[in-house]
Amino acid sequence: MSDLQVLPDPEALAQHAASWIVEQAEASSGRFAWNLSGGSTPKRLYQLLAAPPFRERMPWSRVHVFWGDERFVPHDHPESNFRMTREAMLEHVPIPAANIHPIAGEGDPDDAAGAYEATLRRFYGADALDAARPLFDVTLLGLGDDGHTASLIPGTSALGEQRAWVTAVRGGRPEVRITMTYPVLDSSRVVAFLVAGDAKRTMLARVRSGDRSLPAGRIAPVGSLLFLADQAAAGSA
Numbered sequence: 001m002s003d004l005q006v007l008p009d010p011e012a013l014a015q016h017a018a019s020w021i022v023e024q025a026e027a028s029s030g031r032f033a034w035n036l037s038g039g040s041t042p043k044r045l046y047q048l049l050a051a052p053p054f055r056e057r058m059p060w061s062r063v064h065v066f067w068g069d070e071r072f073v074p075h076d077h078p079e080s081n082f083r084m085t086r087e088a089m090l091e092h093v094p095i096p097a098a099n100i101h102p103i104a105g106e107g108d109p110d111d112a113a114g115a116y117e118a119t120l121r122r123f124y125g126a127d128a129l130d131a132a133r134p135l136f137d138v139t140l141l142g143l144g145d146d147g148h149t150a151s152l153i154p155g156t157s158a159l160g161e162q163r164a165w166v167t168a169v170r171g172g173r174p175e176v177r178i179t180m181t182y183p184v185l186d187s188s189r190v191v192a193f194l195v196a197g198d199a200k201r202t203m204l205a206r207v208r209s210g211d212r213s214l215p216a217g218r219i220a221p222v223g224s225l226l227f228l229a230d231q232a233a234a235g236s237a
């Protein structure tokens with residue numbers, strides 16, 4: 001069973017997650033590679049990291065941020081994960097522009113996926129992932145009501161992709177999406193799910209029980225797996 005930390009409510013969850021992220025970064029040496037999640041739940045976390053006291057503690061000069069998935073829309077689009085993260089956090093902190101690695105949202109989706117894979121390979125410095133040397137220090141993931149995580153959506157071909165690091169996702173949603181695949185998400189020192197709300201309670205219990213019929217249930221990091229949840233999502237767990 002993976003580690004579960006339960007907080008009373010969404011605000012306490014965001015505060016705890018912000019403190020945890022800063023502690024992970026402070027304890028690291030060299031580059032701190034953080035794989036971000038989109039969606040509504042992490043937005044408050046990002047806002048907290050952009051303000052005192054967390055902003056001053058985070059070693060922004062050596063933090064590199066990536067996105068586990070993205071809607072294939074321009075960066076200024078209201079549905080862009082990059083835009084949400086930029087407005088909530090990145091434009092308010094002293095992170096070098098070169099340390100921000102967004103997914104392209106225009107042109108051809110397959111080309112965008114290939115370009116992002118190339119970005120990840122350059123950053124990692126190798127074409128094959130080594131379990132002893134994770135790509136990311138922290139990967140932050142959400143949990144959908146249908147059990148999806150990142151844009152690993154039920155019924156899509158991305159679920160079976162083991163060779164590509166990044167792939168375009170067609171189907172399951174109105175818009176095309178770009179997502180990292182399981183081998184890349186799993187190449188993390190810590191994968192942390194951030195889960196809030198009673199609508200997520202059943203899915204959270206199923207994922208934690210190892211239900212591999214759910215996309216989120218197949219996440220198996222080379223490091224550790226952590227669930228940060230509010231009381232509504234955790235229930236009696």
